[in-house]
Amino acid sequence: MRKGIRGIHVLLGASAIGKYSVEDLAEIAVRGGAAAIQLREKIMPMDEVLPIAKRIRKICSDILFIVNDRADLALLSGADGVHLGQEDLPIVYAREILGEKSVIGISCGSVEEAIRAEKEGAAYIGFGHMYPTSSKIKITNPRTVEELALVCSNVPLPVIAIGGITPENSEPLLELPVGGLAILSAFSQAEDPEKVIATLTRRFTARQ
Amino acid sequence: MRSKINFRLCLVTNRNLLPPDTLVDRIARLAECGLRAVQIREKDLSARDVISLAEKVRKRTTAHSLDLFINDRADIARAVRADGLHIPEHGFPVDEARRVVAEKLIGKSAHSLESALKWESEGADFITFGPIYDTPSKREFGKPQGLETLREICFQVKIPVFAIGGMTPERSGYCIDQGAHGVFVMGDLLQSENPISRFSEYTAILPSA
Numbered sequence: 001m002r003k004g005i006r007g008i009h010v011l012l013g014a015s016a017i018g019k020y021s022v023e024d025l026a027e028i029a030v031r032g033g034a035a036a037i038q039l040r041e042k043i044m045p046m047d048e049v050l051p052i053a054k055r056i057r058k059i060c061s062d063i064l065f066i067v068n069d070r071a072d073l074a075l076l077s078g079a080d081g082v083h084l085g086q087e088d089l090p091i092v093y094a095r096e097i098l099g100e101k102s103v104i105g106i107s108c109g110s111v112e113e114a115i116r117a118e119k120e121g122a123a124y125i126g127f128g129h130m131y132p133t134s135s136k137i138k139i140t141n142p143r144t145v146e147e148l149a150l151v152c153s154n155v156p157l158p159v160i161a162i163g164g165i166t167p168e169n170s171e172p173l174l175e176l177p178v179g180g181l182a183i184l185s186a187f188s189q190a191e192d193p194e195k196v197i198a199t200l201t202r203r204f205t206a207r208q
Numbered sequence: 209m210r211s212k213i214n215f216r217l218c219l220v221t222n223r224n225l226l227p228p229d230t231l232v233d234r235i236a237r238l239a240e241c242g243l244r245a246v247q248i249r250e251k252d253l254s255a256r257d258v259i260s261l262a263e264k265v266r267k268r269t270t271a272h273s274l275d276l277f278i279n280d281r282a283d284i285a286r287a288v289r290a291d292g293l294h295i296p297e298h299g300f301p302v303d304e305a306r307r308v309v310a311e312k313l314i315g316k317s318a319h320s321l322e323s324a325l326k327w328e329s330e331g332a333d334f335i336t337f338g339p340i341y342d343t344p345s346k347r348e349f350g351k352p353q354g355l356e357t358l359r360e361i362c363f364q365v366k367i368p369v370f371a372i373g374g375m376t377p378e379r380s381g382y383c384i385d386q387g388a389h390g391v392f393v394m395g396d397l398l399q400s401e402n403p404i405s406r407f408s409e410y411t412a413i414l415p416s417a
Contacts, residue, residue, distance in 0.1 A: 045298035046280075069255070072282035072308045076300065087254035093287035097308065 003064050003080065005103065005124045005158045007035025008200045009182040011068075014041040014052045017188045022052060025188055026059040032197030033205075035180060036064035038083055039073075046073065053077035064103060071097045081105065083126065086113060091120045105160070109140065111147075114155045124179060127151050129163020134185070145172050152177045167199045174207050213313065213334055213368055215244035215275060216390035216414040217380070220372075222345075223250055223261075225398040232261070234403060236268040241407050243272075244417065247294050247392070249279035262288040277315070282308035294336075297323060302330035315370070319353070324365050336392050337361050339373020340383060343395065346373050355386050362387030377409035390414060 010029040012022055020028070029037055037060045041049050050073065057065050057078045066083050067074035071094040074082040081103030082094050094104055106117035107126040114125045129142050142163065152159045158179020165173065166186040173181060181200060190196045219238060223231040235246055248262055262276060266288070277292040278285035282305045285293040292313030295305055302314055313333045318324035324335050339346040340358055352373060362369045368389035371380070380391040391414070400406040 045296070046300045047298045050300060050304065070281070070283060072286075072300070072305070075283075075308055076304050087256050089255045089283055089287060090259075093259075093283070097283055097286055 003062070004035055005064065005105075005160075006179045007204055008033070008197060009036040009038055009066075009160055009162075009180055010034045010187055010197065011038045011040050011162075011182055011184045012056070012188060014039065014044045014049050020188070020193070023055055023059060025193060026056045028194045029187070029197055030060050030063060032194050033201035034060075034063060034197055036066055038066040038068055038182070039077075039079075040068035040083075042069075046070075049073065050076055053079070066103065066105060074098055074102075081123065083107070091117070091122060095121065107162075108151070109143065111150050111154050114151045114157075114159070118155050118157050122157060124158040124160055125151065125155055126160050126162050126182060128161055128182075130161050130173060131164030131166075131169055133164035145176070148173065148178065149176050167196055167203075170200060170203065174203055180204065213389070214273070214417050216417065217243065217410055218245035218247055218275075218277065218370065218390070218392045219243055219397055220247045220249050220279075220392050220394040222394055222398060224252075225395060232264045232268055234398065235265050235274075237404060238397065238407055239269040239272040239274045241404055242411055243274060243407065245275040245277065247277035247279055249294070251279075255281070255284055258284055259288055262290065275313070277313070285309050285312060292333075302327055302332045306331055317372075318361070321357075321361055321364060324361050324369070328365050328367050332367060334368040334370060334389065335361075335365065336370045336372045337388075338371060338392075340371045341374025341379055343374040345394065355382055358383060358388060359386040377406070377413050380410055381413040384414065 012025055026037055039053055054077050065079045066081050067079045068083045069088050071082045075097055083105040085107045091104055103123045105124045105126050106122040108114040131142055160180040160182050161173045161178050162182035165181050165183050187193050187196050275291040277294045278290045279294050280296055280299050282293050286309055293309050295316040297317045315334045316327040316332045318335045318337050327335050339352050342352050370390050370392050371383035371388040372392040375391050375393045375396050397403050
């Protein structure tokens with residue numbers, strides 16, 4: 001299988017959720033056709049996160065493995081790249097550490113930020129949040145579908161919509177030329193995460 | 209080639225102990241008075257803000273040989289061309305961090321003999337051991353380690369051991385007597401009403417480089 005950015009991105013923390021370990025969830029994501037797994041862990045210390053990141057890397061050897069925020073963790077776990085927010089490490093430094101071929105995604109909340117990220121060499125744009133979400137305390141209102149459409153038409157990079165996305169509310173987003181959808185709790189906290197990822201993968205593939 | 213440790217005292221930052229926007233000034237003034245190492249440890253700052261703080265410190269201290277350490281983040285240490293990385297006890301293993309920062313100095317915090325020996329075997333350039341004395345910022349780690357334990361650590365560990373936790377000039381002398389190479393200081397220099405004279409009390413007691 002060829003690694004590509006376009007498709008469903010599954011965001012995972014490093015902790016187990018309910019009956020599933022993070023490794024279980026990674027395996028389910030791969031089986032369900034995810035394009036990428038992004039490890040986003042803000043609390044667990046690095047001596048615990050690093051072995052987990054290395055195990056996820058092995059599990060998703062055929063798809064993209066992206067680490068949120070920490071280029072050092074990305075390098076040490078053998079990830080394909082890093083996903084950075086506007087206040088995180090500037091792209092130039094992440095590239096210096098991870099190499100020219102690394103996949104660097106940037107979270108953007110406006111067309112201006114997306115255009116700047118493209119100029120700076122981002123491989124994809126994360127845009128959102130699209131819907132209200134509990135996974136992060138948001139100080140801003142959700143972005144609108146119109147804003148997402150504007151970013152897609154102004155930036156030639158894959159635009160991955162993120163934030164509160166579920167199979168149920170994904171349709172209006174998939175009508176746009178998005179590069180993919182990122183899912184968090186709709187996947188990891190689902191009764192049947194395999195069904196969630198499989199459904200979204202099918203819908204995303206069907207529209208192409 | 210690996211850098212050398214040429215300091216006996218490292219200032220650990222916490223900008224929240226100072227009036228807003230005075231940290232860089234404080235570091236610069238201490239560097240003028242002979243401070244040779246500083247560790248940027250601002251856990252609540254974004255990566256961008258840590259980078260900008262580190263760059264300001266660099267700019268203000270170019271005339272002095274101040275070693276700049278970054279806490280925890282090997283990627284930021286590399287980004288700002290820091291002289292070293294300081295890893296918390298539950299941060300990356302030293303040999304892993306070495307893959308990110310190469311020849312930079314690597315120090316790592318130890319709170320037990322077992323960890324100290326492990327960090328040494330992983331290739332740390334030095335360890336910090338503490339808290340030796342009671343300090344508000346480290347009470348979560350339990351009772352202070354005391355001078356006896358410090359002496360045992362310094363005896364067992366071959367690389368330089370820096371004492372940390374509740375430091376004062378007088379206490380830094382006791383730590384040196386137990387075999388410590390030097391001390392890490394935060395509150396005592398940041399909260400002092402006269403940090404310059406306080407710093408000179410340290411230099412009078414600590415061995416010269």
